[in-house]
Amino acid sequence: MSRTARLLELLISLNTKHRFTVQELADEFLVSRRTMLRDLQLLSEMGVPLFSSPGPNGGYTLIREQKLPPISLTVEEATGLLLSYEILEQHDGPFQSENMSTLTKIRATMSVEMLQNVAQLKERLAIDSPPRSFKNHYLKELLNASLEKKHQEIEYDSRSGLSVRIIFPFGLFISNGLWYCLAFCYKRKSNVTFRVDRIISIKEIEKFIGPSPKDVTVDKWLKQTHETSRKLRIKAQLTKLGCKILDPHPIGEWIQVSSDGSGIIEEKIKEEDIPFVGRMFLSLGSEIVIEEPVELIDFIKREAIKLIQYYSKEH
Numbered sequence: 001m002s003r004t005a006r007l008l009e010l011l012i013s014l015n016t017k018h019r020f021t022v023q024e025l026a027d028e029f030l031v032s033r034r035t036m037l038r039d040l041q042l043l044s045e046m047g048v049p050l051f052s053s054p055g056p057n058g059g060y061t062l063i064r065e066q067k068l069p070p071i072s073l074t075v076e077e078a079t080g081l082l083l084s085y086e087i088l089e090q091h092d093g094p095f096q097s098e099n100m101s102t103l104t105k106i107r108a109t110m111s112v113e114m115l116q117n118v119a120q121l122k123e124r125l126a127i128d129s130p131p132r133s134f135k136n137h138y139l140k141e142l143l144n145a146s147l148e149k150k151h152q153e154i155e156y157d158s159r160s161g162l163s164v165r166i167i168f169p170f171g172l173f174i175s176n177g178l179w180y181c182l183a184f185c186y187k188r189k190s191n192v193t194f195r196v197d198r199i200i201s202i203k204e205i206e207k208f209i210g211p212s213p214k215d216v217t218v219d220k221w222l223k224q225t226h227e228t229s230r231k232l233r234i235k236a237q238l239t240k241l242g243c244k245i246l247d248p249h250p251i252g253e254w255i256q257v258s259s260d261g262s263g264i265i266e267e268k269i270k271e272e273d274i275p276f277v278g279r280m281f282l283s284l285g286s287e288i289v290i291e292e293p294v295e296l297i298d299f300i301k302r303e304a305i306k307l308i309q310y311y312s313k314e315h
Helices: 003-014 022-029 033-045 075-090 096-108 112-123 139-148 218-228 240-246 250-254 271-282 294-312
Strands: 050-053 059-062 152-158 161-175 178-185 190-195 199-204 231-238 255-257 263-270 288-292
Touching (some): 003 022, 161 190, 231 294, 250 263
Antiparallel strands (some): 152 161, 178 190
16 A cells, blocks of 8 residues: 555544554554654644653544544535546546545445435436546556655657656646656656656666756646747638537637638647647648648648658558
8 A cells, every 4th residue: 555545544544543552553554663653743744633642551642623524415516526536437547446445435424315316416417538548557656756756767658769767756647538747857857748658667766866856746837838838829710511520629619600600710729739739620621721820731731741642652
């Protein structure tokens, strides 16, 4: 069990105890007394109201006045919570076994009547989020490394081929159904996003020699990247059929539909998103006319030439 998972289980266990000793908890969680002392100290620093008393009959107690009351959920709140956990399960997240444990605990607090109501509501409500077939074998290892600030050596299968990298993970995020790890890469000497499903192997570097990079949260890094990326203005005309084809796609939100069913797109995108947007627009064929930017037009031209050359060959 990872330290993160152990701390969560420890919090649950403490709420069921009146008085306990460090050794009792160490035996329960199969760790050393020293490890359990560190865990209790960390919980105390996080604000968990622990009180210790010395002496032969001493031990720890949880200050009950500050104990949180049981959570009371409405049918709608419970359904939303259950659906959220189920979505994480679909995307092969880092807490699959923990998600199952959480779902079981949530259901255990509900009455039979409430479970029936939740089941009825779920029959009328669903989120279609198709899972990717890629396997993310090292999500927990990378997440724990980011929490414990540990360097890792990975074998990575990038577009340019296999390579061995030393990285300092900052955290994980999911985008378009794919899990990414934000980390400082010592080969690139900069912060890099790695697709987790392309990591072939990983091992911890116990004693890394050298300075560690400046820590950054994933949320802050994503916001900075969005704010500092070069923006390009898209202007395009769509036919009525083009609007219908593009509408279900996330890019469909950009369309301004006219009274006759045709549409226009006037939007700004990051320069690095040109391949993603360009391939989508290329699939529309003559149902879209792109007026700008020139970088997007040039990309579509190059991709179209590749297709023509490929199908011009004799097979």
